[in-house]
Amino acid sequence: MIAETRQPISIRMHDADNVAIVANDGGLLPGAVFADGLVLVDRIPQGHKVALVDLPHGTAVRRYNVPIGYALKDIPAGSWVHERLLEMPAARGLEGLPIATVKPPAQDPLEGYTFEGYRNADGSVGTRNILAITTTVQCVAGVVDFAVQRIKAELLPKFPNVDDVVGLEHTYGCGVAIDAPDAIIPIRTLRNISLNPNFGGEVMVVSLGCEKLQPERLLPPGSIPIVDQRDVPAGGEVQVDPSLDVVCLQSENHVGFMSMIDAIMQAAVLHLEKLDARRRETVSASELVVGVQCGGSDAFSGVTANPAVGFCTDLLVRAGASVMFSETTEVRDGIDQLTSRATTPEVAQAMIREMAWYDAYLQKGLVDRSANTTPGNKKGGLSNIVEKAMGSIVKSGSSPISGVLGPGEKLKQKGLIYAATPASDFICGTLQLAAGMNLHVFTTGRGTPYGLAECPVIKVATRSDLARRWHDLMDINAGRIADGEASIADVGWEMFHLMLEVASGRKKTWAEHWKLHNALVLFNPAPVT
Amino acid sequence: MIAETRQPISIRMHDADNVAIVANDGGLLPGAVFADGLVLVDRIPQGHKVALVDLPHGTAVRRYNVPIGYALKDIPAGSWVHERLLEMPAARGLEGLPIATVKPPAQDPLEGYTFEGYRNADGSVGTRNILAITTTVQCVAGVVDFAVQRIKAELLPKFPNVDDVVGLEHTYGCGVAIDAPDAIIPIRTLRNISLNPNFGGEVMVVSLGCEKLQPERLLPPGSIPIVDQRDVPAGGEVQVDPSLDVVCLQSENHVGFMSMIDAIMQAAVLHLEKLDARRRETVSASELVVGVQCGGSDAFSGVTANPAVGFCTDLLVRAGASVMFSETTEVRDGIDQLTSRATTPEVAQAMIREMAWYDAYLQKGLVDRSANTTPGNKKGGLSNIVEKAMGSIVKSGSSPISGVLGPGEKLKQKGLIYAATPASDFICGTLQLAAGMNLHVFTTGRGTPYGLAECPVIKVATRSDLARRWHDLMDINAGRIADGEASIADVGWEMFHLMLEVASGRKKTWAEHWKLHNALVLFNPAPVT
Numbered sequence A, B: 001m002i003a004e005t006r007q008p009i010s011i012r013m014h015d016a017d018n019v020a021i022v023a024n025d026g027g028l029l030p031g032a033v034f035a036d037g038l039v040l041v042d043r044i045p046q047g048h049k050v051a052l053v054d055l056p057h058g059t060a061v062r063r064y065n066v067p068i069g070y071a072l073k074d075i076p077a078g079s080w081v082h083e084r085l086l087e088m089p090a091a092r093g094l095e096g097l098p099i100a101t102v103k104p105p106a107q108d109p110l111e112g113y114t115f116e117g118y119r120n121a122d123g124s125v126g127t128r129n130i131l132a133i134t135t136t137v138q139c140v141a142g143v144v145d146f147a148v149q150r151i152k153a154e155l156l157p158k159f160p161n162v163d164d165v166v167g168l169e170h171t172y173g174c175g176v177a178i179d180a181p182d183a184i185i186p187i188r189t190l191r192n193i194s195l196n197p198n199f200g201g202e203v204m205v206v207s208l209g210c211e212k213l214q215p216e217r218l219l220p221p222g223s224i225p226i227v228d229q230r231d232v233p234a235g236g237e238v239q240v241d242p243s244l245d246v247v248c249l250q251s252e253n254h255v256g257f258m259s260m261i262d263a264i265m266q267a268a269v270l271h272l273e274k275l276d277a278r279r280r281e282t283v284s285a286s287e288l289v290v291g292v293q294c295g296g297s298d299a300f301s302g303v304t305a306n307p308a309v310g311f312c313t314d315l316l317v318r319a320g321a322s323v324m325f326s327e328t329t330e331v332r333d334g335i336d337q338l339t340s341r342a343t344t345p346e347v348a349q350a351m352i353r354e355m356a357w358y359d360a361y362l363q364k365g366l367v368d369r370s371a372n373t374t375p376g377n378k379k380g381g382l383s384n385i386v387e388k389a390m391g392s393i394v395k396s397g398s399s400p401i402s403g404v405l406g407p408g409e410k411l412k413q414k415g416l417i418y419a420a421t422p423a424s425d426f427i428c429g430t431l432q433l434a435a436g437m438n439l440h441v442f443t444t445g446r447g448t449p450y451g452l453a454e455c456p457v458i459k460v461a462t463r464s465d466l467a468r469r470w471h472d473l474m475d476i477n478a479g480r481i482a483d484g485e486a487s488i489a490d491v492g493w494e495m496f497h498l499m500l501e502v503a504s505g506r507k508k509t510w511a512e513h514w515k516l517h518n519a520l521v522l523f524n525p526a527p528v529t
């Protein structure tokens, strides 16, 4: 429906921009007149760009004060500036970047914010209390599914403090080139996911027996728990090198299928007892480990939801928390913004190293960063990966970037971290889980029912229309920013407060309510065999 | 337990072999004396190799009449010949291969064998009657899981002729380089799986809306059903170009989560009604499309189960059926055996093309075919990929090879086909499903609870010990061959008859009984983004 009777509204991101996006639900028709007198020449869908001035052939078309493309012909003021009228800029090279040049003024610490969390022996804090069953290989998935159903039906009711039981199933573990150089990524991802704070350090493993990814290779001695002695609560039990709890299906002890199921259930009881004894305690907001990402983006992502996430990111960093932003192909075109914000040259170099590695990875497959954008992105008004990246990168807020994580690595520091991952929603979420994420924030413009069994996911809509239609799937409506009903700061603070509620278990996200769980999807750049 | 009191038994595969494997449960101790007078020098585990004669340094160690390695030092007769004593031969080059040189004597057709199957409009025949819900992208997996549970609980009881409902979930569809040259493989795999004969041509799709793999790209007009007019039963309804049945979650019609679930359930009812009206009818055994593979292999795989499969493969080919053998890295070392058995030079060249492609794929990841063997393989007595390949390739029997399929392609001919796939159990099974497999035969030595929701899987144990312990997971015990209780032909015929029973729905496999389902795992050689 074209909103002809409402006042035409456009949103410009920066004073130097020569395009803006149409904010009105349903878009605008030719002849629509903006408050400043600009008259539309074309019909322009919601979220798509309008030329604010005449753009002669070759002009740099600027949004977010960045050239997102060059006019392929003369574009009169009031025209629809769509992807077919733009030549995409070449990728920014990785040489000569500004390194740690921006020194943002120190922000006031944000003190006194707390949540109710589960303190772990290694010092980390869980927001949920979940029994996770680690698997070494896809071979055991059917058996683990069977056991998990039995545990849910027969055991979980006896352990009311335990939130859920989850089989950490995946497609890795055998039929893969496990000694290839890049195999380190999926292996450490699986290892570190088993150690996610929401699982309370209660690691149990189901193994087949003959798989390439042997339990000792997945979790070598000493890997659970990784104890930070400084944070051990007084009287807390610490096992530095426990023997790994493994149910091996090929073990000669197992005669018949139910013997395997019984063994898994017996192992589960021991861990459920320990998990059930846990209690939430008041901890500082600095114990949050937040992963932010976007999926199903549109032109509003970079205008409403992602800036609100960026504002909230700054609040979290001020509160001493850890925040990870990721999605390499969606920040690649803003690499200069990132390297300049690095706290040290080492951090900037680590970002460049991760981007170069990913450039080479894509090139081996004969593609480049432009493989990122989707039909939905373009329908939503994003002309290309440069425009998408500028809207994605704002999730990182304005704080200094104090660390870099390779894919699958475990996060060990506070502050704003670049966690290098593909932009794929599932791979990014899986890698952020491995990093130790205990709360996930996910923005979407087109809409996605994304959810994880391992960690609460707060979903943020970029448009009010989506928030209205998906009223029981979206947790926050950042579309109110475009509607003029809330500021970026308002929504950022709302997000911050909701995060503390969700982290405390006082509120469930919609994905938790419906139990919407996406698969763990590993990033395996090495071959299968 | 070492079986000291029983007669030591070794199995030699070919008269020219200078090693044999120890057959006795528990292996043999030094001093054990074979019937021919050979005295053991070492303790040798079951399935591992004994030197039948002195093997001086550099000797070619032959098994299956093929050099599986070269002695790295002098190995006296009666010694344990393990992997550390062998240098692996270099990979057979792909030049100068024998092309279609073997003309096996024409085998008598095997007539009169039938099963009760579901005849489809395109001429194919299903062995099960399953509602499959195709998904374009992982984003919808949580919603589809939710809907499938509701359909199972509320709808399936009303349609007693329908066996099951399955969400065809996968990790592809977005966050992938969909225009990369290699993306054709996962896309055609998903397309062809939706058209598997066990789904009766009732294709329904759940799409998110903004994903890269749009429904029209997954299933372009004309792709369902692929009607072979010659085979349309009289009076059968044929829709050559039906409009695709898609539930799109982002559609503006959906307000609230339950609206999406309702839409999926409403679409499901229409397809369930059609599936429920289907009846089994007597069809020729030639309608079987059998995929064979092995997983968790040991030294007995190539002695008992795989030769029995090979015998059964020959029976199936004589009966006019289609049989696919696969697992590229496990036949690569026997390429000369395969090209020589090709019915035409074109078929031989197609095999060489697929092997060369895979060689290059592995090389890009800095590995080679030797990445295939697992710790379990080696524990089971397989020293390296050459030895493993010789035991794997025998599943193909002795019939002429009449066709070659690329990964994810749909099979359109009868006879023995080389379907090129990785050896990964899940990827191989997924690709064979795409090819149109309606019955799966899977041999295992170490033991695996492998199963598929989409197609019955007959599991064959290589050893009696495994068959005894896993009595309710293994469908056939080929270990009786090593025990001297049955011949290869006996077990091959047993397998053939069981296949007709399972295909007819008169028998369930153990994997079906317990509902053990592994994930669909796509082969995606292209990058993720």
Ligand SMILES: [Ca+2]
Binding pocket: A293, A294, A295, A296, A297, A327, A330, A392, A423
């Ligand atoms: Ca994104």
Ligand SMILES: [Ca+2]
Binding pocket: A293, A294, A295, A327, A423, A424, A425, A428
């Ligand atoms: Ca994403």
Ligand SMILES: [Ca+2]
Binding pocket: B293, B294, B295, B296, B297, B327, B330, B392, B423
């Ligand atoms: Ca195999």
Ligand SMILES: [Ca+2]
Binding pocket: B293, B294, B295, B327, B423, B424, B425, B428
């Ligand atoms: Ca296999």
Ligand SMILES: [Ca+2]
Binding pocket: none
């Ligand atoms: Ca599942």
